[in-house]
Amino acid sequence: MVDAPVAVDSLVTISDSAAKKIRELLQEEGNPNYALRLQVVGGGCAGFQYRLAFDDEFAEDDELLDYEGFKVVVDPMSARYVEGATIDYVESEMASGFKIENPNVVTTCGCGHSHSF
Known part of the structure:
Protein backbone atom coordinates (compact mmCIF):
# COMPACT_ATOMS: atom_id res chain seq x y z
CA MET A 1 0.00 0.00 0.00
CA VAL A 2 1.30 3.45 -0.92
CA ASP A 3 1.67 6.08 1.79
CA ALA A 4 -0.68 9.07 1.51
CA PRO A 5 0.43 11.51 -1.20
CA VAL A 6 2.03 14.71 0.00
CA ALA A 7 2.88 16.12 -3.41
CA VAL A 8 0.79 15.56 -6.49
CA ASP A 9 1.71 16.66 -10.00
CA SER A 10 -0.15 15.73 -13.16
CA LEU A 11 2.82 13.53 -14.08
CA VAL A 12 4.04 11.90 -10.82
CA THR A 13 2.73 11.70 -7.25
CA ILE A 14 5.18 11.61 -4.32
CA SER A 15 4.08 9.97 -1.06
CA ASP A 16 4.73 11.62 2.30
CA SER A 17 7.38 9.04 3.24
CA ALA A 18 9.13 9.41 -0.14
CA ALA A 19 9.10 13.22 0.10
CA LYS A 20 10.59 13.05 3.59
CA LYS A 21 13.37 10.69 2.42
CA ILE A 22 14.09 12.78 -0.70
CA ARG A 23 14.45 15.94 1.42
CA GLU A 24 16.73 14.07 3.85
CA LEU A 25 18.97 12.76 1.05
CA LEU A 26 19.11 16.17 -0.64
CA GLN A 27 20.19 17.76 2.63
CA ARG A 51 16.71 4.96 -12.31
CA TYR A 67 7.24 19.77 -5.00
CA GLU A 68 7.37 21.13 -1.47
CA GLY A 69 11.10 21.48 -0.75
CA PHE A 70 12.47 19.69 -3.81
CA LYS A 71 12.16 19.22 -7.57
CA VAL A 72 11.82 16.13 -9.73
CA VAL A 73 13.11 16.14 -13.32
CA VAL A 74 11.89 13.73 -16.00
CA ASP A 75 13.12 13.48 -19.59
CA PRO A 76 10.49 13.35 -22.38
CA MET A 77 10.98 9.64 -23.18
CA SER A 78 10.61 8.64 -19.51
CA ALA A 79 7.61 10.95 -19.04
CA ARG A 80 5.58 8.79 -21.45
CA TYR A 81 6.12 5.76 -19.23
CA VAL A 82 5.77 7.31 -15.75
CA GLU A 83 2.65 9.44 -16.21
CA GLY A 84 0.31 8.67 -13.30
CA ALA A 85 2.98 6.86 -11.27
CA THR A 86 3.45 7.25 -7.51
CA ILE A 87 6.86 7.21 -5.83
CA ASP A 88 6.78 5.81 -2.30
CA TYR A 89 9.49 5.03 0.26
CA VAL A 90 9.05 1.75 2.12
CA GLU A 91 10.90 0.43 5.17
CA SER A 92 10.75 -3.13 6.48
CA GLU A 93 12.91 -5.45 8.56
CA MET A 94 14.45 -6.89 5.40
CA ALA A 95 14.99 -3.80 3.25
CA SER A 96 14.12 -0.20 2.60
CA GLY A 97 13.95 1.85 -0.55
CA PHE A 98 11.90 3.74 -3.07
CA LYS A 99 9.02 1.90 -4.70
CA ILE A 100 7.29 3.10 -7.84
CA GLU A 101 3.65 2.16 -8.39
CA ASN A 102 2.99 2.66 -12.08
CA PRO A 103 -0.38 2.08 -13.78
CA ASN A 104 1.37 1.87 -17.18
CA VAL A 105 3.30 -1.31 -16.36
CA VAL A 106 2.06 -4.32 -18.33
CA THR A 107 4.37 -6.98 -16.86
CA THR A 108 7.05 -7.15 -14.18
CA CYS A 109 9.85 -9.70 -14.01
CA GLY A 110 10.03 -12.16 -11.13
CA CYS A 111 12.46 -10.09 -9.07
CA GLY A 112 10.33 -6.94 -9.45
CA HIS A 113 13.16 -4.72 -10.71
CA SER A 114 12.33 -4.75 -14.41
CA HIS A 115 9.09 -3.91 -16.25
CA SER A 116 7.50 -3.76 -19.66
CA PHE A 117 5.10 -1.04 -20.77
Missing part, protein backbone atom coordinates in the same frame (compact mmCIF):
# COMPACT_ATOMS: atom_id res chain seq x y z
CA GLU A 28 22.96 15.16 2.98
CA GLU A 29 24.13 15.91 -0.58
CA GLY A 30 24.37 19.62 0.18
CA ASN A 31 23.83 20.84 -3.40
CA PRO A 32 20.89 23.28 -3.54
CA ASN A 33 20.72 22.90 -7.35
CA TYR A 34 20.01 19.15 -7.25
CA ALA A 35 16.71 17.69 -8.39
CA LEU A 36 15.70 14.05 -8.23
CA ARG A 37 15.91 12.66 -11.77
CA LEU A 38 13.42 9.90 -12.54
CA GLN A 39 14.35 7.91 -15.64
CA VAL A 40 13.09 4.83 -17.40
CA VAL A 41 16.08 3.06 -18.95
CA GLY A 42 16.51 -0.12 -20.94
CA GLY A 43 17.59 -3.15 -18.96
CA GLY A 44 16.52 -6.09 -16.88
CA CYS A 45 14.72 -9.20 -18.05
CA ALA A 46 11.41 -7.41 -18.77
CA GLY A 47 13.01 -4.62 -20.84
CA PHE A 48 12.89 -1.45 -18.70
CA GLN A 49 13.88 -0.36 -15.23
CA TYR A 50 13.73 2.84 -13.20
CA LEU A 52 16.58 7.57 -9.52
CA ALA A 53 19.56 9.90 -9.10
CA PHE A 54 20.30 13.47 -8.11
CA ASP A 55 21.12 15.76 -11.01
CA ASP A 56 21.84 19.45 -11.46
CA GLU A 57 22.05 19.47 -15.26
CA PHE A 58 18.80 19.67 -17.18
CA ALA A 59 17.95 19.56 -20.88
CA GLU A 60 15.60 22.14 -22.40
CA ASP A 61 12.94 19.49 -23.00
CA ASP A 62 13.11 17.97 -19.49
CA GLU A 63 10.00 18.33 -17.35
CA LEU A 64 10.89 20.01 -14.05
CA LEU A 65 8.25 19.26 -11.41
CA ASP A 66 8.07 21.42 -8.29
Whole structure:
Protein backbone atom coordinates (compact mmCIF):
# COMPACT_ATOMS: atom_id res chain seq x y z
CA MET A 1 0.00 0.00 0.00
CA VAL A 2 1.30 3.45 -0.92
CA ASP A 3 1.67 6.08 1.79
CA ALA A 4 -0.68 9.07 1.51
CA PRO A 5 0.43 11.51 -1.20
CA VAL A 6 2.03 14.71 0.00
CA ALA A 7 2.88 16.12 -3.41
CA VAL A 8 0.79 15.56 -6.49
CA ASP A 9 1.71 16.66 -10.00
CA SER A 10 -0.15 15.73 -13.16
CA LEU A 11 2.82 13.53 -14.08
CA VAL A 12 4.04 11.90 -10.82
CA THR A 13 2.73 11.70 -7.25
CA ILE A 14 5.18 11.61 -4.32
CA SER A 15 4.08 9.97 -1.06
CA ASP A 16 4.73 11.62 2.30
CA SER A 17 7.38 9.04 3.24
CA ALA A 18 9.13 9.41 -0.14
CA ALA A 19 9.10 13.22 0.10
CA LYS A 20 10.59 13.05 3.59
CA LYS A 21 13.37 10.69 2.42
CA ILE A 22 14.09 12.78 -0.70
CA ARG A 23 14.45 15.94 1.42
CA GLU A 24 16.73 14.07 3.85
CA LEU A 25 18.97 12.76 1.05
CA LEU A 26 19.11 16.17 -0.64
CA GLN A 27 20.19 17.76 2.63
CA GLU A 28 22.96 15.16 2.98
CA GLU A 29 24.13 15.91 -0.58
CA GLY A 30 24.37 19.62 0.18
CA ASN A 31 23.83 20.84 -3.40
CA PRO A 32 20.89 23.28 -3.54
CA ASN A 33 20.72 22.90 -7.35
CA TYR A 34 20.01 19.15 -7.25
CA ALA A 35 16.71 17.69 -8.39
CA LEU A 36 15.70 14.05 -8.23
CA ARG A 37 15.91 12.66 -11.77
CA LEU A 38 13.42 9.90 -12.54
CA GLN A 39 14.35 7.91 -15.64
CA VAL A 40 13.09 4.83 -17.40
CA VAL A 41 16.08 3.06 -18.95
CA GLY A 42 16.51 -0.12 -20.94
CA GLY A 43 17.59 -3.15 -18.96
CA GLY A 44 16.52 -6.09 -16.88
CA CYS A 45 14.72 -9.20 -18.05
CA ALA A 46 11.41 -7.41 -18.77
CA GLY A 47 13.01 -4.62 -20.84
CA PHE A 48 12.89 -1.45 -18.70
CA GLN A 49 13.88 -0.36 -15.23
CA TYR A 50 13.73 2.84 -13.20
CA ARG A 51 16.71 4.96 -12.31
CA LEU A 52 16.58 7.57 -9.52
CA ALA A 53 19.56 9.90 -9.10
CA PHE A 54 20.30 13.47 -8.11
CA ASP A 55 21.12 15.76 -11.01
CA ASP A 56 21.84 19.45 -11.46
CA GLU A 57 22.05 19.47 -15.26
CA PHE A 58 18.80 19.67 -17.18
CA ALA A 59 17.95 19.56 -20.88
CA GLU A 60 15.60 22.14 -22.40
CA ASP A 61 12.94 19.49 -23.00
CA ASP A 62 13.11 17.97 -19.49
CA GLU A 63 10.00 18.33 -17.35
CA LEU A 64 10.89 20.01 -14.05
CA LEU A 65 8.25 19.26 -11.41
CA ASP A 66 8.07 21.42 -8.29
CA TYR A 67 7.24 19.77 -5.00
CA GLU A 68 7.37 21.13 -1.47
CA GLY A 69 11.10 21.48 -0.75
CA PHE A 70 12.47 19.69 -3.81
CA LYS A 71 12.16 19.22 -7.57
CA VAL A 72 11.82 16.13 -9.73
CA VAL A 73 13.11 16.14 -13.32
CA VAL A 74 11.89 13.73 -16.00
CA ASP A 75 13.12 13.48 -19.59
CA PRO A 76 10.49 13.35 -22.38
CA MET A 77 10.98 9.64 -23.18
CA SER A 78 10.61 8.64 -19.51
CA ALA A 79 7.61 10.95 -19.04
CA ARG A 80 5.58 8.79 -21.45
CA TYR A 81 6.12 5.76 -19.23
CA VAL A 82 5.77 7.31 -15.75
CA GLU A 83 2.65 9.44 -16.21
CA GLY A 84 0.31 8.67 -13.30
CA ALA A 85 2.98 6.86 -11.27
CA THR A 86 3.45 7.25 -7.51
CA ILE A 87 6.86 7.21 -5.83
CA ASP A 88 6.78 5.81 -2.30
CA TYR A 89 9.49 5.03 0.26
CA VAL A 90 9.05 1.75 2.12
CA GLU A 91 10.90 0.43 5.17
CA SER A 92 10.75 -3.13 6.48
CA GLU A 93 12.91 -5.45 8.56
CA MET A 94 14.45 -6.89 5.40
CA ALA A 95 14.99 -3.80 3.25
CA SER A 96 14.12 -0.20 2.60
CA GLY A 97 13.95 1.85 -0.55
CA PHE A 98 11.90 3.74 -3.07
CA LYS A 99 9.02 1.90 -4.70
CA ILE A 100 7.29 3.10 -7.84
CA GLU A 101 3.65 2.16 -8.39
CA ASN A 102 2.99 2.66 -12.08
CA PRO A 103 -0.38 2.08 -13.78
CA ASN A 104 1.37 1.87 -17.18
CA VAL A 105 3.30 -1.31 -16.36
CA VAL A 106 2.06 -4.32 -18.33
CA THR A 107 4.37 -6.98 -16.86
CA THR A 108 7.05 -7.15 -14.18
CA CYS A 109 9.85 -9.70 -14.01
CA GLY A 110 10.03 -12.16 -11.13
CA CYS A 111 12.46 -10.09 -9.07
CA GLY A 112 10.33 -6.94 -9.45
CA HIS A 113 13.16 -4.72 -10.71
CA SER A 114 12.33 -4.75 -14.41
CA HIS A 115 9.09 -3.91 -16.25
CA SER A 116 7.50 -3.76 -19.66
CA PHE A 117 5.10 -1.04 -20.77
